[in-house]
Amino acid sequence: MTTPTVDVHAHILLPEVEALVDGLPGLAGARALDARRNGPAALAVNGPMVRERVALLTDVTARLAAMDGQGVDVQLVSPSPSHYHYWTDGEAAEKVYRLANEATAAHCSAAPSRLRGLGLVPLQHPGQTVRALEHALGLGLLGVEISSHAPARELSDPAYEPFWARAEESGAIVFLHPFGCTLDERLDRWYLSNTVGQPTENAVALSHLIFSGVLDRHPGLKLVAAHGGGYLPTHIGRSDHAWTTRPDAGAGCARLPSSYLKQLYFDSLVHDPQVLRELVRVAGADRVLLGSDFPFDMGTENPVGALRAARLSDADLHAVRGGNAATLLDLDLDLDFAIDIDIDRTVT
Structure with a gap:
């Protein structure tokens, strides 16, 4: 029996969601904010980049062919974060999450042995989050994807307690993937909105979950952080120091932040083999999962090669390549997965 290679960070584009919100009050303002945060140079690149990848983002046949080329057996597919639309009112938000969940489930159902899916929840309306999670699970999705914050709400907000409780109780996967950084125009050149913004947002969101005690109250939560958790895992010593020396820093959680x-779980998409080795060291090889950000340009087209470049032990490499995710996603290992990885061939 060969452990499958599992990519937990792969996206789908949902044109039907964009058609749903087109023309709604608030869309123009949301797009203007996105433009300010990214800057004109980034927007000029983003459009053509996405258009070149539309087939990979929407067509199951194209997705599976690309997976075969990468040596990936299974993808955990989540909606493009551009579909969060946390600006929508309650009525529109419910329509967005239902349509996104249904469309993602339909996409994955075309190749059920190779595709698993995640839905969305409207973080801007905490009262809807449990219902949205239940809707996703009812469609056979494994959980939901969320951003690092919602307007005027951090993930430590007590209003989310029912959501965290239900996610823990149900065993749902919660995939933390930021969209937009609140540093705004400070990052509007040189694509800093992504290169600096995404790891910053990951670090802030995870710090809220740690320092507020959310993870004390919900120790069984299956939370996966994209982009290796951003800056937090490699700079966690500063958090530990604050927790031990300052009463305000240590007031909300029971243990050292590290x-x-x-x-938690972290994907492997850190773009540096030494950073990946450090992530494995501080989090443990059993908490790191292969991730590619398929098929966007800030991802990797050779996720197994990027993993191999970290020169982990064979046991750790195979755990990250797919063993950990196979357990987390509860994959049927009796299935005859099509891809037999030649690890040496994937060295970059």
Whole structure:
């Protein structure tokens, strides 16, 4: 029996969601904010980049062919974060999450042995989050994808307690993937909105979950952080120092912040083999999962090669390549997965 290679960070584009919100009050303002945050140079690149990848983002046949080329057996597919639309009112938000969940489930159902899916929840309306999670699970999705914050709400907000409780109880996967950084125009050149913004947002969101005690109250939560958790895992020593020396920093959580890293999951998409080795060291090889950000340009077209470049032990490499995710996603290992990875061939 060969452990499958599992990519937990792969996206789908949902044109039907964009058609749904087109013309709604608030869309123009949301687009203007996105333009300010990214700047004109980034927007000029983003459009053509996405258009070149539309088939990979929407067509199951094209997706599976690309997966075969990468040596990936299974993808955990989540909507493009551009579909969060946290600006929508309650009525529109419910329509967005239902349509996104249904469209993602339909896409994955075309290749059920190779595709698993995640839905969306409207973080801007905490009262809808449990219902949205239940809707996703009812469609056979494994959980939901969320951003690092919603307007005027951090993930530590008590209003989300029912959501965290239900996610823990149900065993749902919660994939933390930021969209937009609140540093705004400070990052509007040189694509800093992504290169600096995404890891910053990951670090802030995870710090809220740690320091507020959310992870104390919900130790069984299956939370996967994109982009290797951003800056937090490699700079967690500063958090530990603050927790031990300042009463305000240590007031909300029971243990050293670094101890909670072993309670979370992280994808491997850090773009540096030494950073990946450090992530494995601080979080544990059993908490790191292969991730590619398929098929966007800030991802990797050779996720197994990027993993191999970290020169992990064979046991750790195979755990990250797919063993950990196979357990997390509860994959049927009796299935005859099509791809038999030649690890040496994938060295970059």
